[in-house]
Amino acid sequence: MIEIKNLHATVDGKEILKGIDLTINPGEVHAIMGPNGSGKSTLSYVLAGREGYEITEGSVSFFGKDLLEMEPEERAAAGLFLAFQYPVEIPGVANTTFLKSALNAIRKQRGEPELDAMQFLKLVREKTKALSMTDEMLKRAVNVGFSGGEKKRNETLQMAVLQPKFAILDETDSGLDIDALKIVAEGVNALRSPERSMLVITHYQRLLDYIVPDHVHVLAFGKIQRSGGKELALELEKNGYAEFGVNEAA
Amino acid sequence: MATTTLTKAPRGYDPAAAKPFLEQFDRVKDGLPGAGLSWLNDLRSQGHHRFAALGLPTVKNESWRYTNLRALDKLAFQPAAGTGDTVRFDVLPTVRTDGTTGPRLVFVDGRFRAELSSTAGLPAGVELLNLADALARKPDLVAEHLGRIAAPDDQPLVALNTAFLADGPVLHVPRGVTVEETIELVFVSVGSEAQPTAFHPRGLIVAEAESRAVIVEHHVGLGSCTTLSNGVTEVFVGEGALVHHYKVQREHAESFHLSHTAAKVAGKGVYDNFILTIGAKLSRNEVNSVLDGEEGDTHVSGAYMVRGGQHVDTTTFIDHAKPCCTSREVYKGVIDDQARAVFQGKIIVRPNAQKTDGYQQNRALLLSDTAEIDAKPELEIYADDVKCSHGATVGELDDDQLFYLRARGIDKAAARGLLIGAFLSEALGEIAEESVRDAFQSYVADWQNAR
Numbered sequence: 001m002i003e004i005k006n007l008h009a010t011v012d013g014k015e016i017l018k019g020i021d022l023t024i025n026p027g028e029v030h031a032i033m034g035p036n037g038s039g040k041s042t043l044s045y046v047l048a049g050r051e052g053y054e055i056t057e058g059s060v061s062f063f064g065k066d067l068l069e070m071e072p073e074e075r076a077a078a079g080l081f082l083a084f085q086y087p088v089e090i091p092g093v094a095n096t097t098f099l100k101s102a103l104n105a106i107r108k109q110r111g112e113p114e115l116d117a118m119q120f121l122k123l124v125r126e127k128t129k130a131l132s133m134t135d136e137m138l139k140r141a142v143n144v145g146f147s148g149g150e151k152k153r154n155e156t157l158q159m160a161v162l163q164p165k166f167a168i169l170d171e172t173d174s175g176l177d178i179d180a181l182k183i184v185a186e187g188v189n190a191l192r193s194p195e196r197s198m199l200v201i202t203h204y205q206r207l208l209d210y211i212v213p214d215h216v217h218v219l220a221f222g223k224i225q226r227s228g229g230k231e232l233a234l235e236l237e238k239n240g241y242a243e244f245g246v247n248e249a250a
Numbered sequence: 251m252a253t254t255t256l257t258k259a260p261r262g263y264d265p266a267a268a269k270p271f272l273e274q275f276d277r278v279k280d281g282l283p284g285a286g287l288s289w290l291n292d293l294r295s296q297g298h299h300r301f302a303a304l305g306l307p308t309v310k311n312e313s314w315r316y317t318n319l320r321a322l323d324k325l326a327f328q329p330a331a332g333t334g335d336t337v338r339f340d341v342l343p344t345v346r347t348d349g350t351t352g353p354r355l356v357f358v359d360g361r362f363r364a365e366l367s368s369t370a371g372l373p374a375g376v377e378l379l380n381l382a383d384a385l386a387r388k389p390d391l392v393a394e395h396l397g398r399i400a401a402p403d404d405q406p407l408v409a410l411n412t413a414f415l416a417d418g419p420v421l422h423v424p425r426g427v428t429v430e431e432t433i434e435l436v437f438v439s440v441g442s443e444a445q446p447t448a449f450h451p452r453g454l455i456v457a458e459a460e461s462r463a464v465i466v467e468h469h470v471g472l473g474s475c476t477t478l479s480n481g482v483t484e485v486f487v488g489e490g491a492l493v494h495h496y497k498v499q500r501e502h503a504e505s506f507h508l509s510h511t512a513a514k515v516a517g518k519g520v521y522d523n524f525i526l527t528i529g530a531k532l533s534r535n536e537v538n539s540v541l542d543g544e545e546g547d548t549h550v551s552g553a554y555m556v557r558g559g560q561h562v563d564t565t566t567f568i569d570h571a572k573p574c575c576t577s578r579e580v581y582k583g584v585i586d587d588q589a590r591a592v593f594q595g596k597i598i599v600r601p602n603a604q605k606t607d608g609y610q611q612n613r614a615l616l617l618s619d620t621a622e623i624d625a626k627p628e629l630e631i632y633a634d635d636v637k638c639s640h641g642a643t644v645g646e647l648d649d650d651q652l653f654y655l656r657a658r659g660i661d662k663a664a665a666r667g668l669l670i671g672a673f674l675s676e677a678l679g680e681i682a683e684e685s686v687r688d689a690f691q692s693y694v695a696d697w698q699n700a701r
Contacts, residue, residue: 048653048657049656049657050653050657051649051653071656071661071662072653072656072657073656073657073659073660073661073662073665075657076656076657076658076659077659081657082657084654084657087654088648088650088651088654090651090654090655090668090669090672091672092671092672092673092675092676093668093669093671093672097668098655098658098668101655101660101664101668102655102658102659102660103659105658105659105660105661105664106658106659109659141672158658162658162659
């Protein structure tokens with residue numbers, strides 16, 4: 001599904017990613033763990049196509065296509081989804097308007113018929129209910145006045161509506177209490193399928209109690225230092241990142 | 251008629267620039283409506299004298315520092331014939347979406363067109379006339395109000411309008427009457443291939459005590475001839491009356507649009523003004539509102555969207571002359587390409603105007619590196635128990651928001667459109683009438699789609 005080869009990226013002239021290699025097959029859930037500043041968020045932004053990140057070396061193939069040549073909206077239409085660590089607030093744009101624009105933009109790019117207001121409302125109501133979200137949250141401006149938990153639930157709702165093939169969850173657990181974490185994790189787990197893959201980026205093991213990964217990778221100093229199964233997360237929880245030369249207390 | 255000429259004009263004015271206009275005055279004055287009325291002759295003559303003395307404002311005048319009218323000087327405008335016989339209208343602009351026609355006056359190049367106008371739907375006693383008819387049918391009403399609040403003394407363009415005033419809408423709503431139907435005033439600029447033409451529409455709105463009316467002005471242009479619309483509207487809001495006065499200016503790229511709206515609000519009266527500016531090469535909307543009775547309220551808001559080489563100027567003056575009044579201003583502007591916007595907002599609180607509550611904000615969004623805004627908010631407060639605040643901000647589209655939308659599949663142009671629409675929504679939200687708000691929102695969308 002996605003094949004990252006020797007990916008190097010710089011931000012403001014500083015090299016952050018120093019050769020990432022990662023292959024994710026359909027239906028797999030991979031977790032990337034790592035200390036702060038290791039390049040986790042950079043990787044997610046590079047994959048989603050954010051401006052300001054210069055790829056200096058390497059390639060990313062998404063369903064056989066060159067992902068790095070695509071605009072962010074083309075990546076979304078191709079099935080890539082980034083659940084943001086810090087979802088932005090957009091005053092003046094109602095959540096439903098945004099969701100409908102996004103869904104129909106993607107459907108249009110894929111050559112599928114757009115949904116009318118009634119079809120859309122039916123779909124979105126069904127999804128919000130599963131995530132314990134209220135109609136009122138749909139009417140409000142995108143993320144404006146949302147708590148940390150509500151923002152993450154909103155990201156999960158978007159994922160449920162847009163049905164991506166590959167979802168990157170960028171520190172979805174940050175700013176969540178345990179109840180919110182459970183709801184979001186349930187929402188994400190409901191989206192797991194043999195056709196859909198996920199890349200869960202997290203600092204702590206806690207989230208991985210709820211979204212159990214097939215593979216765990218340790219990212220430090222811009223490179224994947226070690227890969228393993230879900231037990232690697234538990235090991236990191238116990239020992240920290242010290243063995244990778246990281247002093248987190250510093 | 252004797253012409254007064256000052257040997258030395260006040261600083262900031264150019265009397266020489268008045269000459270082409272003044273030369274026309276002697277040619278046309280006898281043919282103007284109401285030319286036999288001595289009070290009207292006096293008023294026109296007063297305007298003529300003041301304009302001759304002042305001329306056109308220049309950038310040396312503080313209130314015209316950012317808007318240069320030199321182009322007018324060079325164009326040698328001739329008075330518009332206003333016949334527009336070759337004009338064909340498919341659909342006149344309207345905020346009505348149900349296909350009906352409500353009360354409406356149509357002016358082409360400043361002159362009334364009866365065959366396109368209608369007074370259907372007005373309650374008994376309400377008069378909606380063009381100035382020539384009003385001078386014949388309601389001369390006392392016109393004489394009592396015309397030139398009372400838009401005085402030509404230190405306003406050269408008001409003086410020019412007063413000298414040439416020929417036609418325009420006159421609305422009289424008697425005491426206690428509510429006009430349910432929205433009154434639409436349509437001003438079409440057509441001009442002439444032969445030469446640049448000028449017209450000076452003069453409007454008068456008199457809302458007696460406890461009356462209510464909703465007025466929408468549409469200013470549109472047909473063709474591409476160079477025109478100058480120099481309009482003045484005077485609005486009298488009686489005790490406890492409510493006047494919603496909305497305007498949209500969508501003239502074409504070769505037109506000049508100058509307008510001065512002066513309102514006087516009696517005790518507990520409400521004057522609510524909103525102007526959407528999209529068109530014209532150069533436009534300036536001046537709105538003055540005097541809160542002249544206790545517990546009066548004025549809302550003076552708007553939105554402007556300009557691109558290419560357009561220049562748009564919004565200049566407001568709110569005069570808190572009496573205690574316990576409120577004023578609110580919310581302006582939002584979107585400026586693209588090399589366009590330039592000017593916002594000047596002055597609030598004055600007179601010494602006895604205690605318990606004044608004034609609020610003003612102007613926010614601008616620059617869409618290109620070459621777009622420009624000059625903002626000058628001013629507060630002048632002479633009372634001590636007041637609440638007055640103002641804010642002016644200038645920003646660009648937020649990259650984080652743009653990326654968020656694009657990451658969800660919305661292309662760059664659509665994402666920008668959503669964010670621009672969101673930015674303007676706060677100002678458009680000031681429009682209390684839903685049908686007007688919807689229509690204005692569709693004009694905003696048209697502007698975005700025209701890219």
